[in-house]
Amino acid sequence: MKRTMVFLFAALFLVATLTSACTSAPKEAEPIKIGIFEPLTGANAAGGQMELEGIKVAHSLKGEVLGRKIVLVEMDNKSDDVEAVTAAERLVNEEKVAVVVGSWGSSVCIAAGPTFEAAKIPAIGTSCTNPLVTLDNDYYFRVCYLDDFQGTLLANFAKQNGYMKAGVIVDVSDTYAIGLRNFFVEAYGKDNIVAEAKFNKGDQDFTAQITTVMAAKPDVIFAPSGYTEAGLMMSQARQMGYNDVLFLGGDTWETEAMIEVGGAATEACRFTTFFDADAEPTAESKQFLEAYDKMFGGKPKGAVTALGYDAYMAAVAAIEKAGSTDGVALQKALTELDIVGVTGRCTFDENGDAIKNQAIIKTVEGGAFKYVTTVVVD
Amino acid sequence: MEKRQIKGFVANLNPKKRRNLLLSSISITALLLFLYFSNEGILMGSYGVRVLNLCAVYAVLTLSMNLINGFTGQFSLGTAGFMAVGAYTTALLILPVEIKEKIFYLEPMVPWLKDVHWAGNLGFLGALLTAGVLTAFIAFLIGFPVLRLKGDYLAIATLGFSEIIRVIFTNMQNLTNGSTGIKSIPPIANMWWTFGVMAFFTIFMVRLMKTSYGRAFKSIRDDEVAAESMGISLFRHKMLSFVLSGFIAGVGGGLMASVVGAITPIFFRFILTYDILLIVVLGGMGSITGSIVGAFLITIAKEWLRWLDGGFSLGFVRIPAIAGMRMVVFSVLLMLVILFYRRGLFGGREFSFDWLINSLSALPKRVFSLFKKGGAAK
Numbered sequence: 001m002k003r004t005m006v007f008l009f010a011a012l013f014l015v016a017t018l019t020s021a022c023t024s025a026p027k028e029a030e031p032i033k034i035g036i037f038e039p040l041t042g043a044n045a046a047g048g049q050m051e052l053e054g055i056k057v058a059h060s061l062k063g064e065v066l067g068r069k070i071v072l073v074e075m076d077n078k079s080d081d082v083e084a085v086t087a088a089e090r091l092v093n094e095e096k097v098a099v100v101v102g103s104w105g106s107s108v109c110i111a112a113g114p115t116f117e118a119a120k121i122p123a124i125g126t127s128c129t130n131p132l133v134t135l136d137n138d139y140y141f142r143v144c145y146l147d148d149f150q151g152t153l154l155a156n157f158a159k160q161n162g163y164m165k166a167g168v169i170v171d172v173s174d175t176y177a178i179g180l181r182n183f184f185v186e187a188y189g190k191d192n193i194v195a196e197a198k199f200n201k202g203d204q205d206f207t208a209q210i211t212t213v214m215a216a217k218p219d220v221i222f223a224p225s226g227y228t229e230a231g232l233m234m235s236q237a238r239q240m241g242y243n244d245v246l247f248l249g250g251d252t253w254e255t256e257a258m259i260e261v262g263g264a265a266t267e268a269c270r271f272t273t274f275f276d277a278d279a280e281p282t283a284e285s286k287q288f289l290e291a292y293d294k295m296f297g298g299k300p301k302g303a304v305t306a307l308g309y310d311a312y313m314a315a316v317a318a319i320e321k322a323g324s325t326d327g328v329a330l331q332k333a334l335t336e337l338d339i340v341g342v343t344g345r346c347t348f349d350e351n352g353d354a355i356k357n358q359a360i361i362k363t364v365e366g367g368a369f370k371y372v373t374t375v376v377v378d
Numbered sequence: 379m380e381k382r383q384i385k386g387f388v389a390n391l392n393p394k395k396r397r398n399l400l401l402s403s404i405s406i407t408a409l410l411l412f413l414y415f416s417n418e419g420i421l422m423g424s425y426g427v428r429v430l431n432l433c434a435v436y437a438v439l440t441l442s443m444n445l446i447n448g449f450t451g452q453f454s455l456g457t458a459g460f461m462a463v464g465a466y467t468t469a470l471l472i473l474p475v476e477i478k479e480k481i482f483y484l485e486p487m488v489p490w491l492k493d494v495h496w497a498g499n500l501g502f503l504g505a506l507l508t509a510g511v512l513t514a515f516i517a518f519l520i521g522f523p524v525l526r527l528k529g530d531y532l533a534i535a536t537l538g539f540s541e542i543i544r545v546i547f548t549n550m551q552n553l554t555n556g557s558t559g560i561k562s563i564p565p566i567a568n569m570w571w572t573f574g575v576m577a578f579f580t581i582f583m584v585r586l587m588k589t590s591y592g593r594a595f596k597s598i599r600d601d602e603v604a605a606e607s608m609g610i611s612l613f614r615h616k617m618l619s620f621v622l623s624g625f626i627a628g629v630g631g632g633l634m635a636s637v638v639g640a641i642t643p644i645f646f647r648f649i650l651t652y653d654i655l656l657i658v659v660l661g662g663m664g665s666i667t668g669s670i671v672g673a674f675l676i677t678i679a680k681e682w683l684r685w686l687d688g689g690f691s692l693g694f695v696r697i698p699a700i701a702g703m704r705m706v707v708f709s710v711l712l713m714l715v716i717l718f719y720r721r722g723l724f725g726g727r728e729f730s731f732d733w734l735i736n737s738l739s740a741l742p743k744r745v746f747s748l749f750k751k752g753g754a755a756k
Contacts (some may be wrong), residue, residue: 040687040701041701041702045701045702074699074701076687076702081638081641081642081645082432082638083680085428085639086428086429089425090425090681090684107645110561110642111638113640114565118424130558131558132558132559136480136562172548172549172556173545173549173556173643175484175558175559178484178556178557200548200549
């Protein structure tokens with residue numbers, strides 16, 4: 001019995017190996033390879049898959065550049081720093097891609113960054129917001145907006161809507177949250193922050209933080225955090241009887257899980273995000289939504305799908321502008337690029353970070369996310 | 379004079395020992411040549427070098443875990459925490475001063491470490507030793523309370539301490555840069571370093587197991603009561619094994635930091651411990667050979683199986699590209715190994731040339747018996 005099994009598995013494996021070796025692509029005009037560097041498995045797989053959908057939609061719309069076909073090379077970084085570096089090595093040295101798109105989450109990008117830089121192959125990050133990703137790395141770009149833009153925008157939104165006193169509850173174990181808090185406080189004015197409390201990722205009970213902050217009677221609580229913590233925080237505030245305080249947060253909140261955790265209490269929130277299917281459509285977003293519906297059905301599950309789309313489009317635009325797939329030329333083309341994507345107009349600054357002009361404010365209503373307004377900054 | 383002495387020594391050996399000596403010197407020379415040509419980039423690209431580097435680092439870490447788990451029989455799950463101490467110590471010591479200034483942008487670094495930079499190979503050696511000693515010291519402190527526990531309780535306690543170390547690192551913003559992590563760690567660890575450290579600890583472990591300490595470790599593993607009644611101090615020997623294991627894990631963590639190039643506290647989650655535990659169990663609890671072979675097999679297999687993610691053909695059906703397919707196959711392979719080799723690939727056995735030659739000469743017979751009538755029916 002055991003021996004038969006061994007033989008069976010060995011035979012199956014051999015056949016698979018042999019046939020996969022034989023089925024290499026037939027010869028054509030050599031295609032251009034674009035590497036997809038995403039967490040397709042592991043802790044952040046959900047985010048990686050959403051971005052992959054966006055990239056695939058973009059690829060279906062623009063699958064050719066410079067008269068050559070574009071081939072997507074999917075490389076799973078498994079949400080793991082060690083795997084990320086070998087995956088990056090494989091993309092640049094074995095697959096020989098022209099440009100890389102991704103990833104969701106910053107730490108994998110930070111780990112893989114030097115590999116891309118050493119190989120002189122530009123990478124366009126999708127939703128990696130950690131400042132260390134592009135710091136000191138000429139070959140890493142990203143299409144997401146950063147903490148300074150988002151923090152400032154939220155502070156201005158709060159002030160313009162008459163919320164003059166703010167309390168802050170911040171997740172100190174998350175760089176993204178700390179960055180957002182710093183820029184929010186700067187734009188809002190230190191004197192207008194009436195109280196501040198801290199917590200760590202994974203905390204379940206926020207009653208102490210809410211009590212501390214609410215004692216100072218703020219109009220609004222700014223709580224940059226993950227979606228689970230945000231949901232818990234809002235439902236606990238509601239249970240404690242604080243019904244009219246508004247919760248403000250960043251783009252991480254846009255996950256169905258936040259509504260599941262927080263329930264009806266999440267209706268008291270406003271947050272920024274990159275993209276919304278219900279916002280007034282631009283030519284680009286209309287095209288994107290139609291293609292998405294055709295390919296996957298329905299609307300994109302998150303804003304990061306649009307970022308995946310934009311990152312791919314930026315990569316193709318750079319190849320077109322450079323007129324070649326040479327890494328150095330592409331890097332130069334990217335620094336001079338100016339494109340209008342689904343998430344607004346986008347250019348890259350000297351760090352390789354996106355300079356954007358548009359953000360969307362959303363809330364929760366009736367158990368679903370709802371579009372509030374689009375803010376355009378000049 | 380000396381030449382004659384060596385000649386006499388060789389002549390006095392029995393033929394078997396002479397053969398083994400010859401085989402050993404041939405293998406060591408072959409390994410050195412292989413290292414040289416790989417490191418120079420003649421034999422393989424940087425992708426191959428990176429995978430081999432990781433293999434060697436994992437081998438070091440597996441040795442560390444095997445010492446406490448496999449040889450001393452104490453189920454400790456603190457490896458990730460010890461690695462974190464080693465990795466951060468090494469990284470902070472070898473990080474150039476100007477990079478420190480750039481990375482610590484949220485809060486400036488503590489003054490006593492700000493201007494420290496141990497450059498070059500010598501600096502790296504010093505950093506690795508410091509990392510090892512510091513980790514060993516922390517293992518010593520943790521060992522006092524936890525080594526009074528046994529079995530599952532010990533596992534839980536060490537796992538807890540490992541997580542505590544990680545949370546402390548997350549919150550020490552001005553020392554570890556908190557959740558932002560550290561990047562641009564100089565990639566000093568080339569193949570000479572990783573394989574050198576691996577060889578050193580392998581020889582160390584082989585020698586250690588032949589001393590009275592090694593025998594005491596094994597006797598504690600096999601029967602604590604019997605060992606104690608023979609006059610072996612349980613606590614002292616458990617502590618020695620725990621501290622040595624901590625030292626090796628610290629050095630391994632330091633190597634890992636330099637090989638990967640970027641570290642964040644999240645990287646040292648308990649999942650990392652399980653990755654190493656997997657290698658220990660697969661290679662064989664209490665086998666040095668098993669640790670090394672297991673580390674190479676698992677690390678290479680994970681990378682080699684990547685072709686499964688891209689979709690493949692079984693001859694009669696075509697499996698489409700599914701991310702994570704390789705992990706499924708990987709798990710099936712692991713299950714097969716555990717089914718057929720219940721005590722790991724090597725059990726408690728070690729490699730020797732006698733064993734190799736015996737099993738090689740017995741191989742034709744065994745293969746023949748597989749095909750003999752009725753051989754598979756059993």
